[in-house]
Amino acid sequence: MSDSIGITAALGLTVLTLSFPDPGYFGILQENFKPVDTSLSFSLQENSKIRTLSTTASSPGEDLDGLLYVPTLHRGQCPEAAGLIPVNATRRVNLPDTNSINLIALAPWINPSCTLAYMAAAQMDPVKTFIFYLPDNSTAIPPLANNARWSIGDGGRWKTTYRYPVFAISGSTGGLIMQNLAYYSDNVTNMPNGEILSQHIDPRSYIRLAAEVEVSGHNSLPSLWVFLLIVLGILIMIIAVTSFFLQWLQRKRREALRRRVISGEVDIEALGIRRVTVPASVLQQMPLYTFVSDNAVPKSSSDTSTQSSPPTSSPAPLEPPSSKPEAPSSNPNNPNSPTNPIASQPSPLPPADPPLSEPSKELPPHPAPFSQPTCAICLDDFTPYETRIRELPCHHIFHPECIDPFLRQNSSLCPMCKLSVLPADYSPPITNAMVRRERLLRRMRRNLHPHDPPSIREVLRFPRSVVRSSSGAGTGAVAPVLPTTEVPAPVRVRPPSSGGTSLAPPDSAAALRAQGAEIRERMLEAEAARAPVWRKVVGKMWPRLG
Amino acid sequence: MAKRIVKELTDCTQAPPTGMKIHLLDEQDIHQWEVVMDGPDGSAYAGGHFKLRVTLPEDYPFKPPVLNFTTKIYHPNVSNDGKGSMCLGMLRSDEWKPPNKIAAVLAMARNLLLEPNTEDAIETTIADQYKSDRKAFEATAKEWTKKYASGK
Ligand SMILES: [Zn+2]
Numbered sequence: 001m002s003d004s005i006g007i008t009a010a011l012g013l014t015v016l017t018l019s020f021p022d023p024g025y026f027g028i029l030q031e032n033f034k035p036v037d038t039s040l041s042f043s044l045q046e047n048s049k050i051r052t053l054s055t056t057a058s059s060p061g062e063d064l065d066g067l068l069y070v071p072t073l074h075r076g077q078c079p080e081a082a083g084l085i086p087v088n089a090t091r092r093v094n095l096p097d098t099n100s101i102n103l104i105a106l107a108p109w110i111n112p113s114c115t116l117a118y119m120a121a122a123q124m125d126p127v128k129t130f131i132f133y134l135p136d137n138s139t140a141i142p143p144l145a146n147n148a149r150w151s152i153g154d155g156g157r158w159k160t161t162y163r164y165p166v167f168a169i170s171g172s173t174g175g176l177i178m179q180n181l182a183y184y185s186d187n188v189t190n191m192p193n194g195e196i197l198s199q200h201i202d203p204r205s206y207i208r209l210a211a212e213v214e215v216s217g218h219n220s221l222p223s224l225w226v227f228l229l230i231v232l233g234i235l236i237m238i239i240a241v242t243s244f245f246l247q248w249l250q251r252k253r254r255e256a257l258r259r260r261v262i263s264g265e266v267d268i269e270a271l272g273i274r275r276v277t278v279p280a281s282v283l284q285q286m287p288l289y290t291f292v293s294d295n296a297v298p299k300s301s302s303d304t305s306t307q308s309s310p311p312t313s314s315p316a317p318l319e320p321p322s323s324k325p326e327a328p329s330s331n332p333n334n335p336n337s338p339t340n341p342i343a344s345q346p347s348p349l350p351p352a353d354p355p356l357s358e359p360s361k362e363l364p365p366h367p368a369p370f371s372q373p374t375c376a377i378c379l380d381d382f383t384p385y386e387t388r389i390r391e392l393p394c395h396h397i398f399h400p401e402c403i404d405p406f407l408r409q410n411s412s413l414c415p416m417c418k419l420s421v422l423p424a425d426y427s428p429p430i431t432n433a434m435v436r437r438e439r440l441l442r443r444m445r446r447n448l449h450p451h452d453p454p455s456i457r458e459v460l461r462f463p464r465s466v467v468r469s470s471s472g473a474g475t476g477a478v479a480p481v482l483p484t485t486e487v488p489a490p491v492r493v494r495p496p497s498s499g500g501t502s503l504a505p506p507d508s509a510a511a512l513r514a515q516g517a518e519i520r521e522r523m524l525e526a527e528a529a530r531a532p533v534w535r536k537v538v539g540k541m542w543p544r545l546g
Numbered sequence: 547m548a549k550r551i552v553k554e555l556t557d558c559t560q561a562p563p564t565g566m567k568i569h570l571l572d573e574q575d576i577h578q579w580e581v582v583m584d585g586p587d588g589s590a591y592a593g594g595h596f597k598l599r600v601t602l603p604e605d606y607p608f609k610p611p612v613l614n615f616t617t618k619i620y621h622p623n624v625s626n627d628g629k630g631s632m633c634l635g636m637l638r639s640d641e642w643k644p645p646n647k648i649a650a651v652l653a654m655a656r657n658l659l660l661e662p663n664t665e666d667a668i669e670t671t672i673a674d675q676y677k678s679d680r681k682a683f684e685a686t687a688k689e690w691t692k693k694y695a696s697g698k
């Protein structure tokens with residue numbers, strides 16, 4: 001609460017007498033304004049006894065100068081000023097009629113209404129600043145800016161209304177300048193030392209008082225702040241632009257990966273890029289029906305017969321098997337489901353948007369494609385004509401209560417054969433992490449065997465389980481113990497778009513798998529090595545980069 | 547999936563896999579099994595009785611069981627760190643298949659006693675020794691078997 005120094009403070013006031021030719025004829029040229037010999041004219045230097053009342057629109061370090069004058073009030077305003085301002089004090093009309101010359105207003109601070117009237121009048125003129133003085137003839141420095149003496153009663157709003165800084169000087173100084181404003185307002189001849197002056201100066205020239213308020217400029221803090229703000233602004237802009245660019249790039253990459261997933265070129269889960277789960281809408285597309293005796297298919301030979309010829313060939317008494325038949329109109333078992341016949345085709349359909357109603361497709365009872373007497377998840381036997389089963393696109397069957405939670409929460413791969421149950425053109429939501437892993441995988445794949453990309457790709461698209469099992473050569477010896485519950489897996493039936501993925505010939509496959517395992521190992525290592533601290537930090541700044 | 551565990555447990559206790567005795571560690575908790583595995587004949591572990599802990603996760607069979615040897619054993623695929631964890635390809639979570647049964651896992655573990663898998667070793671020094679100096683390996687394995695696994 002010291003002096004209201006704000007950003008700018010007046011350090012001193014200089015008043016001089018200037019002579020200059022009529023700008024109407026000579027234009028406004030700096031060199032035309034000449035100080036009049038101070039021994040023959042008025043001049044004044046006030047150093048310190050200045051208060052800063054308002055710093056509005058002032059810039060630090062920029063001195064304020066201009067011709068001194070007294071703003072003219074409307075008739076009837078501030079009658080109290082009459083005795084304090086000489087009749088012939090310099091007014092606007094005594095100065096060149098141009099807005100191109102800076103002015104400095106001077107007036108006594110009589111009362112709030114007078115002050116407001118003066119400031120309003122000065123607002124109309126090209127004033128650089130307003131200098132007030134208390135008409136008390138005191139030589140002391142004026143009161144502090146927060147003194148009640150300066151109160152206008154509007155809570156300081158005037159400081160923003162009037163767009164120029166305001167200073168106060170002592171009463172005696174103010175009065176002295178005011179008196180001289182009366183001397184230097186007219187013809188040279190009427191001025192003090194007029195005769196002498198008129199010998200040196202063209203009598204058509206103006207001779208007027210000018211003032212300069214010296215303002216504190218050493219205070220470099222404000223400009224430092226401005227500088228910092230600018231730097232900060234630039235930084236924010238750079239960050240915003242970069243972030244925008246990165247996000248754009250990431251979106252592109254996500255879209256590209258998504259396209260490749262849909263086209264079947266990339267299998268997110270089989271590659272181990274990410275576990276994928278099955279959305280309810282896709283799950284509901286998978287056939288649900290009542291299990292029928294397994295005896296329909298001769299058990300012993302079922303392996304070979306069913307394998308060689310896909311499901312359709314295992315005829316059944318009741319109804320053709322799941323794949324195509326779509327019992328044309330009605331699903332008698334299931335009155336409450338709004339089945340659309342098209343939807344009853346298996347997987348290759350796009351996830352038709354959720355029909356909401358619970359289990360969507362209940363098919364009539366019929367035997368499952370292979371001899372599958374047991375649910376591999378709970379190990380319970382299916383009861384013919386009783387157990388409801390869910391058939392996956394790979395034709396493996398399970399209890400819906402066993403397989404559904406698994407597919408919804410754990411994996412999109414069949415627990416038996418690890419084939420994806422997702423439609424070919426389905427893509428899970430692609431995240432940036434998935435994009436990164438896939439790119440890394442691709443890079444390593446390229447580095448590993450640049451000359452041999454197709455077969456490698458083959459390997460990498462190979463279902464994960466098969467690839468991985470090669471990592472331990474020893475498992476070969478143990479293998480025979482394993483497949484106790486295994487059921488013959490059908491020939492690969494993943495829909496057409498995944499075309500190239502036929503099984504590699506067995507001998508080369510082993511080698512390729514080894515490579516696949518190697519790649520994956522390396523990928524994991526590399527990923528562990530990456531993901532440094534900066535990425536985490538940056539990830540916080542740009543959430544999606546993470 | 548408690549039902550499945552009970553089913554597997556019943557099968558395992560009624561017809562235990564060769565060379566094994568299986569029971570619950572705590573009758574109240576079907577997720578903790580204790581197995582006593584006889585060292586297979588013809589291996590360095592013959593004559594030993596090895597205790598294993600089988601821990602089934604909450605969401606078994608969707609997540610793989612965890613195998614730990616509680617009896618100290620000198621083997622490339624069993625960690626020699628007091629935990630006795632056994633790494634087995636099929637027990638890795640990305641490779642685990644729900645159709646696999648615990649009996650099969652245990653059979654595979656026993657098979658590993660017969661034929662260590664040096665490619666996938668957890669104790670690489672033991673694996674190296676197994677490959678380069680089979681005699682020394684077998685000597686140590688036998689010694690450990692005598693020392694830690696001969697009791698009842
Ligand atoms: Zn089941």
Ligand SMILES: [Zn+2]
Pocket residue numbers: 392394395396414415416417418419
């Ligand atoms: Zn399957």
